[in-house]
Amino acid sequence: MTPEQIALVTATVSTLRAHGVALTTHFYHRMFEHNPELKNVFNMGNQQTGKQQMALAMAVLAYAENIEDPSVLVQAVTKISHKHVSLDIRPEHYAIVGRHLIASIGEVLGEAVTPALLEAWTVAYGQLAALMSGLESGLYQKAVSQEGGWTGWRPFTVKQKVAESAEITSFYLYPADGGKVADFQPGQYVSVRLFLPELNLFQPRQYSLSSAPNGEHYRISVKKEAGSQHPDGMISNRLHDFVQEGAIIELAAPAGDFMLETTKQTPVVLVSGGVGQTPLLSMLDYLTRIGSPRQVVWVHGSRNPEVHAFGERVAQLAARYKNVQQHIFYNILPPDQERKDYYEGIVDLQKLNGVSLLPEADYYVCGPAPFIRKQVQDLAALGVPREAIHFEEFGPATLSVQASCFYSIV
Known part of the structure; x- marks a missing residue:
């Protein structure tokens, strides 16, 4: 980009702060109107709640704010690239998105937009698309280079379906072709794609892998959203x-940058x-399965014992391994607990x-955004360094974008 183009993009920061969500809302509406096939790629639940519009608005703003040095956004861009690979996003999708994003800038900002500004944003988007496509190409190549690896959507058979609590059920997934499955790093996720008759669409969702890699199958453990009827x-x-057991569902290869070191x-x-x-269970399962001597502290919160999945399993591991200890929080503690x-x-x-302040420990935090904010605040107050705190937010990665400056999430 030329200095003049960088200046033009930077000059839109205040406008993006004020009208970013209006811009991204218009963008998604426009794109789905002209390319309705993309509704099969995007999470339409996040569209209805507005989470995706907000996440994209924050990402666009962050890019504009850091256009002179986008390297500060590497962590957020990496996380998004993993998500894109899990959704089978390809370079041709970037061309479609770019066309509608640039058109939306002109349509939403109106007379304030000059041809020079549109050209500057076109160049800026092209650079970002090239960066992300390059990262994603590397992830695709890595996925297919290992035994059992693949890209795109692969059919899996549900061989076991196990209730873990009143709300959470585990699904044991084996390749329908009888082949191996790729290894993964404890903490990563897979995308599941199902056809929803209610929407007449295929819809993808990401679920953390809840056991250690084994080369034979994957396990996901899914919470039922009681009474929820929206996507x-x-x-x-x-x-x-x-x-049910015996059903065929489609999976993308494991992805995600939230992983145990x-x-x-x-x-x-x-x-x-x-x-x-769930992703932390994968980490715990891995560490105990290999007999790691690393000290492990398990801290978990549930509303009550009925909805507390894997409680017995974790308690058994804590009793069996001297280097594992657990701490369980219930909203209301039953007398027998x-x-x-x-x-x-x-x-x-x-x-x-x-006890949570272990020298040189790494802290892995996972849950909804308010939960993560509290734990990160508490860890920061206890003096835990930023580089020792790792977190995974379920849903659009709003915290990850904000975390380009760490303390902006607290």
């Missing part, structure tokens, strides 16, 4: 209500709320009397 919970509920020997603290425990490792209320690291 945000339709895939999860359809898995619970209609997908397996080369380290330092302690690990795993902090989760509700179904947010009055033990030293059980607590009443929401997850509060301050209640652990310093």
Whole structure:
């Protein structure tokens, strides 16, 4: 980009702050009107809730703010690239998105837009698309280069369906072709694609892998969204209500940059709320399965024992391995759960009397955005360095975009 083009893009920052969501809302409406086939690619639940429009507005703003040095956004761009690969996004999709985004800038901002400004944003978008396509090409190549790897959508058979709690059910997924499955890093996810008759669309959703890699199958553990009828919970509920053992579903290869650093020997603290425990279960399963000597602290919060999935399994691991300890929080502590490792209320690291502050530990946090904000705040207040805190937000990665400046999420 020329200095003049950079200046033009930078000059739109204040406008994007004020009207970014209006711009992205118009963009999605325009794109789906002209390219309705893309409704099969995008999460229409996030479209209805407005989460995707907000996430894109924040991403566009962040790019404009950092157009002179986009390297500060590497972490957020990497996370988005993993998500795109899990959705089978290809370079041709970037051309469609770019066409509608540039047109939307002209249509929403009206007379304030000059040909020079549109050209500057066209160049800026082209650079970003090239960057992301390059990253994604590398991820696709890595996926197919390993045994059992693939790209696109691959059919899997549901061989087991196991209720883990009143809300969470595990699905054991084996390749329908009888082949191997690719290994993955503990903490990663797969995309599941189902056809929704209610929408007459295919819809993808991401689910964390909840067990260690084994080369034979994947396990996802899914929470049912009780009473939810809008698309945000339709895939999860359809898995619970209609997908039975023997059914065929489609999966994309494992992806995601929230993963256990397996080369380290330092302690690990795993902090989760509700179904947010699933990627952390994969980490715990991996560490205990290989007999790792690393000290592991498991901190988990559930509303009550009935909805607490994998409680018995984690308790068994804590009893079997001296280097594993657990701390469980319930909103209201039942009388029969009055033990030293059980607590009443929401997850509060301050209640652990310093046990969570392990020297040189890495902290992995997963759950809904408010849960993550609280835990990151508490860890920062306890003096845990930024580079030791890793988190995964379920849904559009609004926190990840904001986290290009760490303390903006707290």
